[in-house]
Amino acid sequence: MKVLRFHAPGDVRLENVPEPEPGPGDVKIRVRNCSTCGTDVKISRFGHHHIVPPRVMGHEIAGEVVAVGAGVDRWTPGDRVQVIAAIPCGRCGECRRGRRTVCPNQESMGYHYDGGFAEYLVVPAKVLAVGGLHRIPDGLGYAEASVAEPLACALNGQNLARVGAGDDVVVIGSGPIGCLHVRLARARGAARVVLVELNRDRLDRAAALVAPDAAVCAADVDPVDAVLKLTDGRGADVVVTAAASGAAQEQAVQMAARQGRISLFGGLPKDQPVINLDANLVHYRELTIVGANGSSPDHNAEALRLIASGAVPVGDLITHRLPLDGALDAFDLVAAGEAIKVTIEP
Structure with a gap:
């Protein structure tokens, strides 16, 4: 079968390898779609400390069950399935407390296990054990x-930031995650959603699809001033940094309203992880700053329901559909910001 495998930074190859077979507790699927994200681009260029090459990449996976291993009785060939990316262990103290997104033993599809840029994929028994299929x-x-996988991550972030009815929400970053945050905030009853982006072309492309209440180009105006003007000087109830x-x-932090919540959703480069924080703003405005680390199996299940119900449409965000042979082209599209969401159809 054909796969896209990471061998080293800058060395990602389309190759032919034998089809995998499911072991006890595993499920084998025919991959129908595996969508791409900025993380795939970063891995292709710089690698990742959890990846031991060669490794089949891809973690936004949907497909059809074609075979099951011994002991699997819930799944049968023909079932249509979506696969989680982040796999909690289900046994540690954090998992037992329901904090599965911060499991210290977390593993991932496309990192510890072969991912979805392939014609066939074995879903490990560990995924099934935590309800991740x-x-x-x-x-x-x-x-x-x-x-559903990136939407599940956005859902985790907005749960932690308590996005709710009547909130003024600012999303900084108009890539696919930023677009999902805009639509999810609307589905949760936000009063107004403002999209902020540094790149004018990317902002215009995203705003044309997700229609925020206001679109602010940070290359043209000071985004803090713009948000304060849009909110009559009050600031935003929630700010999501999807960049x-x-x-x-x-x-x-500067554009957050009193008792506002800030989601540091996008991680920073490993060599520049420190920011200047005005602690007095946090103190006197009673701000809440939260992180967001991926998603849990429950977030993925909820994301599927939100998409299927139409509450969070995603079909029009898929701007490019490419065969597996075009996966490297997909990475270039993502890196150049020329697409919203690119999906691979092996």
Whole structure:
């Protein structure tokens, strides 16, 4: 079968390898869609400390069950399924407390296990053990189901930031995650959603799809001033930094309203993880700053329901569909910001 494998930074190859077979407790699927994200681009260029090459990449996975291993009785060939990316152990203290997104033993598809840029994939028994294989609702396509994984991450972030009815929400970053945050905030009853982006072309492309109440180009105006003007000087109830930018995180604190919540959703580069924080703003405005680390199996299940119900549409965010042979082209599209969501159809 054909796969896309990481061998070393800058060395990612399309190769032919034998089809995998499921072991006890495993499920084998025919991959129908595996969508791409910025993390795939970073791995292809710089590698990742959890990846021991060669490794099949891809973690936003949807497909069809074709075989099951011994002891598997819930799944049968023909079942349409979506696969979690982050695999909690289910046994540690954090998992037992329901904090599965911060499991210290977490493993991941496409990192510790072969991922979805392949014609076939074995879903490890560990995924099934934590409820990480989900049935795709009837009427929902594989491509849309593959977007459940990034939406699950956004859902985790907005739960932690307590996004709710009547909130003024600012999303900084208009990539696919930023677009999902805009739509999810609307689904949760936000009063107004403002999208902030440094790149004018990317902002215009995203705003045309997700229609925020206001779109602010941070290259043209001071985004803090713009948000304060839009909110009559009050600031935003929630600010989500859906960009790997320390400047955006600093601006998020400055534009937050009293008792506002800031989600540092996008991680920073490993060599520049420190920002300047005005602690007095946090103190006197009673601000809450939260992180967001991936998603849990429950978030993935909820994300599928939100997509299937139409509460969070994702189909129009998929701007490019490419065969597995075009996976490296997909990475280039993502890196150049020329697409919202690119999905691979092996």
